[in-house]
Amino acid sequence: MGRRIWLLSAYRADSHGAWADWLVGSHPEADWRRLELPGRHFRWRIRGNPLSWLDALPAEVPELILATSMVDLATLKGLHPRLAGVQTCYYFHENQFAYPVSARQVDSVDPQMVQLYGALAADRLLFNSVFNRDSFLAGVRALLDHLPDRVPGGIAARLAEKSAVCPVPIVPVTPRGGRDERLVVWNHRWEYDKDPECFAEAVIEVARRGIDFRLALLGPRPAAAPPALARIRERLGGRVVADGCLAAADYRQWLSRAGIVVSTARHEFQGLAVLEAASGGARPLVPDALCYAEQYPAAYRYSAGDAGALADALAHWLEGGLPAAVDVSSWYDPSLLAVWRRLVSGN
Numbered sequence: 001m002g003r004r005i006w007l008l009s010a011y012r013a014d015s016h017g018a019w020a021d022w023l024v025g026s027h028p029e030a031d032w033r034r035l036e037l038p039g040r041h042f043r044w045r046i047r048g049n050p051l052s053w054l055d056a057l058p059a060e061v062p063e064l065i066l067a068t069s070m071v072d073l074a075t076l077k078g079l080h081p082r083l084a085g086v087q088t089c090y091y092f093h094e095n096q097f098a099y100p101v102s103a104r105q106v107d108s109v110d111p112q113m114v115q116l117y118g119a120l121a122a123d124r125l126l127f128n129s130v131f132n133r134d135s136f137l138a139g140v141r142a143l144l145d146h147l148p149d150r151v152p153g154g155i156a157a158r159l160a161e162k163s164a165v166c167p168v169p170i171v172p173v174t175p176r177g178g179r180d181e182r183l184v185v186w187n188h189r190w191e192y193d194k195d196p197e198c199f200a201e202a203v204i205e206v207a208r209r210g211i212d213f214r215l216a217l218l219g220p221r222p223a224a225a226p227p228a229l230a231r232i233r234e235r236l237g238g239r240v241v242a243d244g245c246l247a248a249a250d251y252r253q254w255l256s257r258a259g260i261v262v263s264t265a266r267h268e269f270q271g272l273a274v275l276e277a278a279s280g281g282a283r284p285l286v287p288d289a290l291c292y293a294e295q296y297p298a299a300y301r302y303s304a305g306d307a308g309a310l311a312d313a314l315a316h317w318l319e320g321g322l323p324a325a326v327d328v329s330s331w332y333d334p335s336l337l338a339v340w341r342r343l344v345s346g347n
Contacts, residue, residue, distance in 0.1 A: 003346060004027040006062040010049035010070035013039035014220070015272055016093055019156040019168045023066075026337060027344045033058050041329040046096075046111050048077040057151065062086055064346065066094060073118035089343065090122035092132050093168075094269045097139020100193050109143070116140055120155075125163040126343075128270040128335055133163055166343065167270055171338040173255045174279030179295075181259035182213045184240070184280060184314065187251070187273045190221035196228035198264040201307035203237050206314050213318050216254045219273070258282040259322055264310065265290060277326045285313055296326055 009020050016039065024032050035053055037045055050072050061082055067073050069092040077083050096111040115136070120126055127133035141156045184203065188194040203215065217240060221229060233240065242254050255261070261277035261284050268274075268290040275295070278284045286292040287304035300323070303309040317323070329335060 002027075002031060003063045003344065004031045004060065005305060005344065006058070007032060007034045007036075007064060008049075008053075008065060008067040008069060008071050008076075009034075009036040010072075011039045011042070011045045012036040015168070016068060016070075019093070020061045022169065022333075023340065023344075026333070027341065030344050033062065043111075046070050046114055047072060048186045050079055053078065064089070064344075066343075067118070067122075069115050069118060072114050073117065074114075074121040075117075075162070077121055087346075088122045089124045089126055090118050091166075092125065092127045092136060092269075094267075095127075095132055095136040095139065097143070098132075098135035098267060098269075100266045105252070112139065112143060116143070119159050123162065124157060126166040127163065128165070128167045129291040130165055130294050131267040133165055137163070137313060138305065166339055167331055167336060168272060169333040169340075170272060170275050170279060170328075170331050172332055173252050173276055175281045176253070176256045178257060179281060180214065180257050182318060183216060183258045183260070184213050185218060185254065185258040185261045185277055187216075187218040187255070187261065187277060188218055188265065190226045190229055193265065193267050195264040195266050195305070196226060198233045198305060198307045198310065199262060200228040202262075202264075202310040202314060203232065204344060205307070205311040206318070207236055207239065207309075209315060211315055211318050213239065213314075215240045216258065217245060218242065218244070218251060220245045252276075256280045256284060260285055260314070260317060262310070262314070263287060263292070264305075264307075266305070268292065271295065275328050275331050278326050279332070281325050283317065283322050284326060285310070285317070295328070295331075299323060300326060 005059050007020060009016055035056060037049055037052055057080060065086050067090055069090055073090060083254045096115055137160055144155060153242040186199055190196050215236060255277045258277060259282060261274055261282040263274050263286045267285065271291050274284050274286060284296050284300050286296055286301055288301035289304040292301060302313045
């Protein structure tokens with residue numbers, strides 16, 4: 001049996017859970033102990049996980065702790081002194097400095113402080129993209145600059161020295177032929193941070209111009225249709241060929257047929273949904289911001305938050321023909337497995 005590793009994930013959302021399952025499944029040589037909490041009640045999870053795990057930690061001290069950045073690592077180590085000397089990696093799927101706050105949320109610095117203290121308590125910081133790393137470090141600098149007094153200098157530089165980029169691998173979608181170049185896919189959560197209103201405005205405008213296309217409206221959504229989804233169904237119902245949060249096999253089949261995959265995200269730290277679609281040959285049309293600038297050439301990006309620019313780009317592709325497919329193979333499982341294997345093995 002290999003190294004004894006604790007995998008601590010304080011918020012098992014879909015992408016966090018898929019990453020944890022992949023990591024454990026692809027490294028069976030390690031002696032894993034997994035502690036995960038459900039992906040709900042965000043404020044409670046990010047602050048309360050040390051209490052939730054107070055009596056749940058294994059008795060045997062691990063050789064490595066791999067904790068996601070939702071874990072209040074500093075508090076957890078303080079409550080369990082036996083963990084003080086254990087090598088710890090802190091993995092950022094996201095960071096709270098670059099996460100947009102909705103009108104229904106309390107704008108509080110507390111989640112940022114949890115991640116700052118966690119980063120200071122960890123031996124290594126791992127990020128799923130350059131954007132995630134850089135926006136975290138920039139956010140730390142900005143926060144510390146606003147604190148009133150007695151703030152040590154060089155904290156962001158200290159954190160940068162122990163930071164590395166280590167993306168979540170994707171399993172590529174196999175193209176199955178019969179691609180519909182006029183099939184536009186939306187495969188994100190129908191929530192404020194993905195800005196579905198921008199998408200709705202753009203596709204309604206493209207339809208107003210008399211351009212032929214079809215829509216696959218994928219991704220999780222609440223029971224009551226969000227306004228953007230309701231508008232698309234009402235105005236463009238005849239163009240919708242798929243509408244729902246589908247089983248994995250059906251979802252990947254739609255991705256394999258798509259001509260275009262669109263993002264209007266206001267935050268995206270790695271953009272797994274677009275990467276998966278692009279791996280199957282769909283052309284990504286994404287904001288010129290966030291993690292996308294490090295993944296896709298400028299010709300595949302439009303002015304962020306600008307529904308008119310998105311509509312113009314869609315119309316250009318639909319009428320003039322699609323650009324070449326984008327090579328995203330550097331995000332595939334085989335390309336990244338060696339990176340994660342070195343981390344797990346301690347080499």
